[in-house]
Amino acid sequence: MEQFLQVTISGLATGAIFAISAVGFALLWQTAGAVNFAHGEFIMVPAVLILALGTQEPTVGIPDFIPLIGGANIGVALPSAGLPWGLLIGFALTIPIAIFLLGYLFKVSLVDRLLQPGGDDIPLVIATIGLGLFLREYVHEAWFATPQPFPSVFGNGFWRPGGVAISADDIGIIVACTIVIGALQFFIKRTYLGRQMEAAAQNAETARVLGIPVNRMVLLTFAINAVLVTIAGLLVSPAINARWDAGINLGLLAFTAAIIGGFNQVRGALYGGFLVGVIQNWSGAYLSTLYRDAGPLLLLILVILVRPQGLFGRAEERRI
Amino acid sequence: MSSRILLRFLALFFTFGLVTTACSSDGGDDTDAAADTSSSAEGDSGDAEPPDDGTDTDGTDTDGTDTDGTDTDGGDEPDAECPHENDTVLLFGPYEANQPAGVNWRAGVEHGIRDVNESGGILGCQIDIEWQDTQADPDISKQVVAEGAELDPYTIMGTVFSGSTIVNMVEAQRAMIPQIVGSESPAITDRAENGDNDFIFRTSFGGDSGAPKLVQFMVEEGVEKVDLIYKNDEFGVGGAEAHREAFEAAGIAIGEEIVVQPEQIDLSAEVSQLAATDSDAVFVFFSEIETGAFHSEVAVQGFEKPLWGADPLTAGASIELATPGSADGARSHSGVVADAPLFEDWLAAHNELHPDITSVDHNNIKGYIGVYVVKEITERMGSFDRDAFPATLHCASITVEDEPGVLLDVSYDANGDVDRESFIVEVVDGVATVIATVPPLENLADRGC
Known part of the structure; x- marks a missing residue:
């Protein structure tokens, strides 16, 4: 029983990583009708920026060829005790950069050009796959190629109630992930602004007729997504390290979680993420570690066959 | 601002960045800084080496007994005219730029090349090396080595990951180019499995050579039953197999066997499984990334069984990736240990050359030694003869007196495996500390010599 609880709780913590990563997929689809296959890299890039801007340990500096800063390491040392101010400063500095690069610039340079109302999604899908590849190689060449340790904002503490070990990072990420996704769900479903965003995504023309500033709503969606990926980068990187190729697996598992949970529901990402994490751990512990990744993929196939809108998604109809 | 202007700005921004990276001698790549002893695929522009004036540049070694690898005098090397164009002999370096092991290997090789060049090179030739990233992907590494062979290098220095080496060797x-690798999978030098490969040479122990040494020490420590956890790739499976045989031969019972996927991030299920067994120790055979995650999870779950393993278990890169303090107590058998007092001077010189590498470990030393093995064997042959290289190195012994750059006396068997003194290491306060020295096996007669 102790082992079962251990495996399940650890699976929930890993699932929270997938959930916070998956929420961006659901948000962009639900409010902008866009699929971003560079999403894993969108989480990796802020993690690298946080590390570069916020800490001096490990030694990740600003790449030489950012012309305005010219190779300076403007990092702030991470204190050994108390709040990780260096990390939080890096996080705060990264948010506006992410909003500009991963929100505004991404929207105007790719999404606006490739995603037409009622049009084909494929050009954007292909473009974002290419963008992901570009971001990976860019970080690999410009910053670092090896994994960099990433300190946890929740510290390294742990407890063992009843013999079941749980770390501060595990608890922190589960709680933070639940709060972030809950708040986002509330914002979209319960606030005037959120409903405007959703309306703009569902039918832009009608929304315009109703006086909703569609362009502004879509821009807001991308800005929120940029903040979300920055939060995800901060939360997931202690577990997976800051790595140029971290986005590949993360993006794939987050996409799986989003589909299982329901691609058109933000809360679906939460449930999907937890399910993927727990099933992965159960498969590893009770079947074989070789089938660790097979469990979630089997569930994915079942969901697509039986309930294509996802376990917690709603069925959609599309005019062809 | 219109999107068109933004797009142009973006294009200019990244183009400027890429051009700057290409032109920079120390920018970007984590191994470039201060290490440009040679030109490389990434655009290093071939830094000028100091002319060989036959003088001792550090003035510290006058008796030929320098074992710290900082010997730069070269006064006793024969004067020779380099037969190669531009007085330069080319090596090729495939390496895993996305893995600590690969980056450290490259840094070690660059250090060796710098020192050899400063002491006059090999037979009057300066060494140049062309690096290419294999991304730790076996298929890519095969392609990289095939392309590298087209450059007609004298030797190939790499790779480190066994899964890559087994494919690219x-x-x-095929090109009949000697290949010096940092890989440890037994299959690499097993003639029954490697197609009777004469051209492959290690710089440290293979799993099968190191296993008896570690297991003997474990027996002395009273270990009677051990669980095995290893990575599901050539390195992990091959290493586990070699140690399984050694455990059985030594009478240590094997309990649970757990296999994890490469770069698996969550090892909680596996650690909790290990905690539930009645074994009195765990043998761990991962690379650095998995080892770091494993140490962290072990600390969280309060796992108290002693951990034993090979070099990566106590490597600096693994310790750096783990939660601080979580690797303490882990013990391994290591062919070479960067933090050992014996390598103190070498480490200081290496840190000076590569201040950007914060976790110097066995792979740095392996790369360094590899260069000096090439140098010594070439000088014994008196020419850059790739065909004669294997026969000269097989069953050869190189002492520190012969060539201080090998750092420790070393012997090669008929398959390209090494034998030499080695170390049992324990992590103490986050530092790999030598707790015992293990003598060489001295069984070359049983290994084809």
């Missing part, structure tokens, strides 16, 4: 063998 075929290309080096």
Whole structure:
């Protein structure tokens, strides 16, 4: 029983990583009708920026060829005790950069050009796959190629109630992930602004007729997504390290979680993420570690066959 | 601002960045800084080496007994005219730029090349090396080595990941180019499995050579039953197999066997499984990334069984990736240990050359030694003869007196495996500390010599 609880709780913590990563997929689809296959890299890039801007340990500096800063390491040392101010400063500095690069610039340079109302999604899908590849190689060449340790904002503490070990990072990420996704769900479903965003995504023309500033709503969606990926980068990187190729697996598992949970529901990402994490751990512990990744993929196939809108998604109809 | 202007700005921004990276001698790549002893695929522009004036540049070694690898005098090397164009001999370096092991290997090789060049090179030739990233992907590494062979290098220095080496060594063998690797999987030098490859040479122990040494020490420590956890790739499976045989031969019972996927991030299920067994120790055979995650999870779950393993278990890169303090107590058998007092001077010189590498470990030393093995064997042959290289190195012994750059006396068997003194290491306060020295096996007669 102790082992079962251990495996399940650890699976929930890993699932929270997938959930916070998956929420961006659901948000962009639900409010902008866009699929971003560079999403894993969108989480990796802020993690690298946080590390570069916020800490001096490990030694990740600003790449030489950012012309305005010219190779300076403007990092702030991470204190050994108390709040990780260096990390939080890096996080705060990264948010506006992410909003500009991963929100505004991404929207105007790719999404606006490739995603037409009622049009084909494929050009954007292909473009974002290419963008992901570009971001990976860019970080690999410009910053670092090896994994960099990433300190946890929740510290390294742990407890063992009843013999079941749980770390501060595990608890922190589960709680933070639940709060972030809950708040986002509330914002979209319960606030005037959120409903405007959703309306703009569902039918832009009608929304315009109703006086909703569609362009502004879509821009807001991308800005929120940029903040979300920055939060995800901060939360997931202690577990997976800051790595140029971290986005590949993360993006794939987050996409799986989003589909299982329901691609058109933000809360679906939460449930999907937890399910993927727990099933992965159960498969590893009770079947074989070789089938660790097979469990979630089997569930994915079942969901697509039986309930294509996802376990917690709603069925959609599309005019062809 | 219109999107068109933004797009142009973005294009200019990244183009400027890429051009700057290409032109920079120390920018970007984590191994470039201060290490440009040679030109490379990434655009290093071939830094000028100091002319060989036959003088001792550090003035510290006058008796030929320097074992710290900082010997730069070269006064006793024969004067020779380099037969190669531009007085330069080319080596090729395939390496895993996305893995600590690969980056450290490259840094070690660059250090060796710098020192050899400063002491006059090999037979009057300066060494140049062309690096290419294999991304730790076996298929890519095969392609990289095939392309590298087209450059007609004298030797190939790499790779480190066994899964890559086992695939790409075929290309080096086909081109009949000696290949010096940092890989540890037993299959690499097993003639029954490697197609009777004459051209492959290690710089440290293979799993099968190191296993008896570690297991003997474990027996002395009273270990009677051990669980095995290893990575599901050539390195992990091969290493586990070699140690399984050694455990059985030594009478240590094997309990649970757990296999994890490469770069698996969550090891909680596996650690909790290990905690539930009645074994009195765990043998761990991962690379650095998995080892770091494993140490962290072990600390969280309060796992108290002693951990034993090979070099990566106590490597600096693994310790750096783990939660601080979580690797303490882990013990391994290591061919070479960067933090050992014996390598103190070498480490200081290496840190000076590569201040950007914060976790110097066995792979740095392996790369360094590899260069000096090439140098010594070439000088014994008196020419850059790739065909004669294997026969000269097989069953050869190189002492520190012969060539201080090998750092420790070393012997090669008939398959390209090494034998030499080695170390049992324990992590103490986050530092790999030598707790025992293990003598060489001295069984070359049983190994084809």
